[in-house]
Amino acid sequence: MNVAVVGTGYVGLATAVLWAACYDVTVLDIVQSKIDAVNACKSPFEDTLISARLAELAQEGRPLRAATNHPGALCGVDMVMVAVPTNFSEAIGAFDASVVEGVLAQVAAECPNAVTVIRSTMQPGVTSALAAAKRLSRVLYCPEFLREGRSLDDCLHPDRLVIGADDPSIAEEYRTTVEDVYASNGVPMPPVVLCSTQEAEAAKLAANTYLALRVAFFNELDSFACHRGLDAGKVIQAVCLDTRVGDHYNNPSFGYGGYCLPKDTKAFLGSFGEDAPSELIEAVVNANASRKRDITEAVLALGVERIGVYRLVAKANSDNLRSSAMIDIVVELVRHGADVTLYEPIVETDSYLGAKVVGSVEELFGQCDIVLANRVTPEIAPYRAKVFSRDLYGRD
Ligand SMILES: NC(=O)c1ccc[n+]([C@@H]2O[C@H](COP(=O)([O-])OP(=O)(O)OC[C@H]3O[C@@H](n4cnc5c(N)ncnc54)[C@H](O)[C@@H]3O)[C@@H](O)[C@H]2O)c1
Secondary structure: OEEEEEOOOHHHHHHHHHHOOOOEEEEEEOOHHHHHHHHOOOOOOOOHHHHHHHHHHHHOOOOOEEEEOOOOOOOOOOEEEEOOOOOEEOOOOEEOOHHHHHHHHHHHHHOOOOEEEEOOOOOOOHHHHHHHHOOOOOEEEOOOOOOOOOHHHHHHOOOOEEEEOOOHHHHHHHHHHHHHHHHHOOOOOOOEEEEOHHHHHHHHHHHHHHHHHHHHHHHHHHHHHHHHOOOHHHHHHHHHOOOOOOOOOOOOOOOOOOOHHHHHHHHHHHHOOOOOOOHHHHHHHHHHHHHHHHHHHHHHHOOOOEEEEEOOOOOOOOOOOOOOHHHHHHHHHHHOOOEEEEEOOOOOOOEEOOEEEEOOHHHHHHHOOEEEEOOOOHHHHHHHHHEEOOOOOOOO
16 A cells, blocks of 8 residues: 655654555655655654664665655555644634645545545544545544654554544544554554544544643642742642542643644634633633743742743753743743843754853853753753752653
């Protein structure tokens, strides 16, 4: 079977590498540097497992091929996986699904009988509407739940696979195909939830909104403890030793960030419309903004002259700045006239967001009175006395 994966990002490349153990897979993109990287057996983003697997596939004599998504690129393809961006549009209060729509138009023109599996995150109801508009009957929505930095590992060992299809026979056929993929990778088939495309779309947004809710809850509890002069760690420990709550995913931060949680919560809120109550979802979105404001005010209240910022990335092992909470905090600090210096290896300019950029941790701590760090990594542990962080447990 010929499989084309459209979009060579975190989701697309991890999916392609997983499926390449079993089928003839080509990844397509519109960015030449990504195509070149894959053809040179290198991941275009940080993921050691993907790079290692790309090299292995080449050694086995069946390298993963990457190519430009030009017109005609899908001709002769049996299955199309769609993993292109669906960014949140503030203007419409929903995901901008235009890139996915463009790929479905391409499928309709070039391989209308192919099974099309949308992996991009979608708003409830949009997959079936787009499929109907393009007169495609074999479209599934199978959400991805991976974490950046460990995308292939998460694809190999997901907690569940959600297979959304409006025709149960297509869902069953796809489940059998996926069983072959997991068997070829030598890992157990994950638990499967078969449902409609709209149920799968809702499940994806609800799962991320629940995670965001949990982050927002422990952040708000941490803010409460700080304002009352309490030991937040003791309060959180006392809450989380209750096995119904669980002692995990409870480490306070400056706010949730990254590509998915901020946009998925907003898109989920936008999906409710007028008829279903959504107070809790709205509160999650608002609580994240309040947390960032509270942290900014706490830093300004310290009255120090030179404020440092250690890393802008959302998580310790992230390699991009998408919707980072720290960026919003830097912007606010600069807006209040603070003198901000930051260390972020991903940023290659001398100044960024109105802050001065330095090239080393030593310079950062040497030049600043306090340094904000969302996570206290081993690299900054020796400077702990100057660090301002709410990281209580040294993990995400
Ligand atoms: N990043 C995550 O952790 C994650 C997790 C689960 C789901 N998702 C969802 O998966 C989708 C993709 O996310 P991602 O993080 O992989 O994005 P990404 O930005 O890393 O990758 C998307 C890729 O699509 C390419 N692209 C854009 N238009 C194209 C076109 N017309 N033809 C071919 N390629 C095109 C881009 O150049 C880019 O390489 C999004 O809907 C996202 O919400 C992401």
